[in-house]
Amino acid sequence: MATLPATFADLEPYAAWSLPTEKERFTKRIATSMEELEAFYDAALPRLDDAVAFLDQFDLLALPADASRLIWMYYSLMTVSFPVEVWRQPRVPDSGASSVDCVLDLKP
Amino acid sequence: MAHFAKPAEGSWTEHFKLDTTPVSYEDSISPEHYELERDAIFRRTWLNVGRVEQLPRKGSYFTKELDAARTSVIIVRDTDGAEGSVRAYHNICRHRGNKLVWNEFPAEETAGTCRQFTCKYHGWRYGLKGDLTFVQQESEFFDLDKSKFGLAPVRAEVWEGFIFVNLDAGDTADTRSLTDYMGGLGAGLAGYPFHEMTQVTKFRAEIGANWKLFIDAFAEFYHAPVLHAKQSVAEESRKLSSYGYEALSYQIDGPHSMVSSWGGMSPPKDESMVKPIERAVRSGLFGPWDRPIDFDLPPGVNPARSPAWGVDSFVFFPNFMILLWAPNWYLTYHYWPTSYNTHIFEGGLYFVPPKSSRERLAQELAAVTFKEYALQDGNTLEATQTMLESRAVTEFPLNDQEVLLRHLHTTARGYVDDYKSGRSNATPLRASVAS
Numbered sequence: 001m002a003t004l005p006a007t008f009a010d011l012e013p014y015a016a017w018s019l020p021t022e023k024e025r026f027t028k029r030i031a032t033s034m035e036e037l038e039a040f041y042d043a044a045l046p047r048l049d050d051a052v053a054f055l056d057q058f059d060l061l062a063l064p065a066d067a068s069r070l071i072w073m074y075y076s077l078m079t080v081s082f083p084v085e086v087w088r089q090p091r092v093p094d095s096g097a098s099s100v101d102c103v104l105d106l107k108p
Numbered sequence: 109m110a111h112f113a114k115p116a117e118g119s120w121t122e123h124f125k126l127d128t129t130p131v132s133y134e135d136s137i138s139p140e141h142y143e144l145e146r147d148a149i150f151r152r153t154w155l156n157v158g159r160v161e162q163l164p165r166k167g168s169y170f171t172k173e174l175d176a177a178r179t180s181v182i183i184v185r186d187t188d189g190a191e192g193s194v195r196a197y198h199n200i201c202r203h204r205g206n207k208l209v210w211n212e213f214p215a216e217e218t219a220g221t222c223r224q225f226t227c228k229y230h231g232w233r234y235g236l237k238g239d240l241t242f243v244q245q246e247s248e249f250f251d252l253d254k255s256k257f258g259l260a261p262v263r264a265e266v267w268e269g270f271i272f273v274n275l276d277a278g279d280t281a282d283t284r285s286l287t288d289y290m291g292g293l294g295a296g297l298a299g300y301p302f303h304e305m306t307q308v309t310k311f312r313a314e315i316g317a318n319w320k321l322f323i324d325a326f327a328e329f330y331h332a333p334v335l336h337a338k339q340s341v342a343e344e345s346r347k348l349s350s351y352g353y354e355a356l357s358y359q360i361d362g363p364h365s366m367v368s369s370w371g372g373m374s375p376p377k378d379e380s381m382v383k384p385i386e387r388a389v390r391s392g393l394f395g396p397w398d399r400p401i402d403f404d405l406p407p408g409v410n411p412a413r414s415p416a417w418g419v420d421s422f423v424f425f426p427n428f429m430i431l432l433w434a435p436n437w438y439l440t441y442h443y444w445p446t447s448y449n450t451h452i453f454e455g456g457l458y459f460v461p462p463k464s465s466r467e468r469l470a471q472e473l474a475a476v477t478f479k480e481y482a483l484q485d486g487n488t489l490e491a492t493q494t495m496l497e498s499r500a501v502t503e504f505p506l507n508d509q510e511v512l513l514r515h516l517h518t519t520a521r522g523y524v525d526d527y528k529s530g531r532s533n534a535t536p537l538r539a540s541v542a543s
């Protein structure tokens with residue numbers, strides 16, 4: 001069953017990244033292997049400009065459900081970019097048991 | 109090496125008449141000293157607890173836990189409209205001392221909108237102006253005069269949309285207004301369009317370090333090219349650490365201070381120097397590259413009027429920082445002590461509401477980048493705290509780019525010294541007996 005807009009069918013395998021809060025996105029990132037993080041990054045980054053063009057047809061504060069899931073997926077790409085581009089591991093190096101919790105998300 | 113001018117005295121530290129000798133961090137590792145700070149600092153200064161946007165209408169309220177000041181407060185808007193209608197009360201029922209406003213967990217902060225406050229315990233009710241309006245089985249009490257049992261008020265004032273409370277009370281109270289307290293550095297920010305930056309995300313962390321040590325980490329950028337080296341692409345990182353760090357300007361005014369920094373990464377001169385994701389969404393640590401609105405900076409921002417300006421970091425004593433970034437957004441930091449070696453850190457990122465999905469993604473990248481840095485900083489500080497507590501080494505050299513740290517600790521110790529001397533003045537009899 002499709003969860004994303006039809007033109008983004010190629011990203012359906014990564015639909016689990018369509019998470020509405022930073023807390024859920026970060027939790028998934030640190031529980032995911034580097035192989036999987038890289039696969040998601042490699043699939044999603046080249047479609048970023050397409051996603052932006054698609055999303056800009058709508059009022060950001062009144063996105064249809066499939067468009068919401070698409071933008072959530074791209075929020076996930078922002079946090080996933082750190083392991084892939086910088087750390088070479090899911091967690092921030094030397095961050096040990098410390099946590100920084102998002103208690104209020106940006107809108108939408 | 110010097111890229112930016114220093115004052116005539118040859119250093120910022122000497123310019124501000126601070127000493128240049130190695131410092132002790134006993135003030136950050138002593139439980140006894142922290143107990144003094146709670147009364148000397150956190151019960152005697154203006155504390156920022158939020159912004160007016162958190163109270164959009166009459167009856168909007170939020171609570172704030174002020175463990176360091178030994179209380180919890182309720183902040184409420186009692187009338188629609190003007191800023192003057194923000195009120196604060198100690199969060200305690202006048203009947204038998206129950207915490208008045210809380211949900212599920214008494215120690216957790218809450219927010220909402222109400223017509224009145226009702227105590228969960230025996231149903232006493234208070235109006236938005238703090239007046240006791242209802243007592244369950246009132247006739248069972250003995251000559252109860254409800255007008256004498258309103259909520260205990262706390263001074264609350266608003267500066268540029270930021271709500272502050274001051275727990276200082278009694279005959280010796282510092283009665284200066286909040287605007288006076290904010291001084292010249294505060295006045296220099298007047299008119300900054302904080303009210304337009306209503307797109308907010310907030311982060312919270314429990315940090316295993318003294319509150320001043322974490323301010324130290326954010327009040328100097330000497331550490332940035334080293335601790336955060338990996339966050340830049342390799343060539344840029346080598347360049348940054350070979351330059352080291354020099355501020356454009358430092359300013360100190362009373363207990364408050366600021367550092368003005370360069371930052372040419374919004375947008376970067378050479379896009380190959382930044383990560384692919386930053387190029388894709390045009391954003392990074394310094395925020396979205398494209399300015400959402402244009403306005404003239406107030407005179408207190410970028411005081412050196414440098415074209416290389418990137419960010420100003422203001423430290424408003426004791427525990428509130430505002431960072432104003434060149435691409436027209438701002439950050440707030442709060443450090444709420446919970447013991448001599450723990451505190452709660454809060455970070456808030458404030459943007460103009462996005463008009464396009466790329467602007468929104470740019471904000472998301474700025475927020476997640478902030479979190480990556482905060483995770484690195486937080487853990488480093490726990491490592492610092494535990495080794496300072498070993499007292500294996502007790503004197504530490506600070507350089508000129510760490511001048512704000514020296515000023516912060518000197519200021520905080522000054523408040524404790526004043527408090528101690530004020531207290532002994534208040535009890536001369538006991539002092540003379542002791543001598």
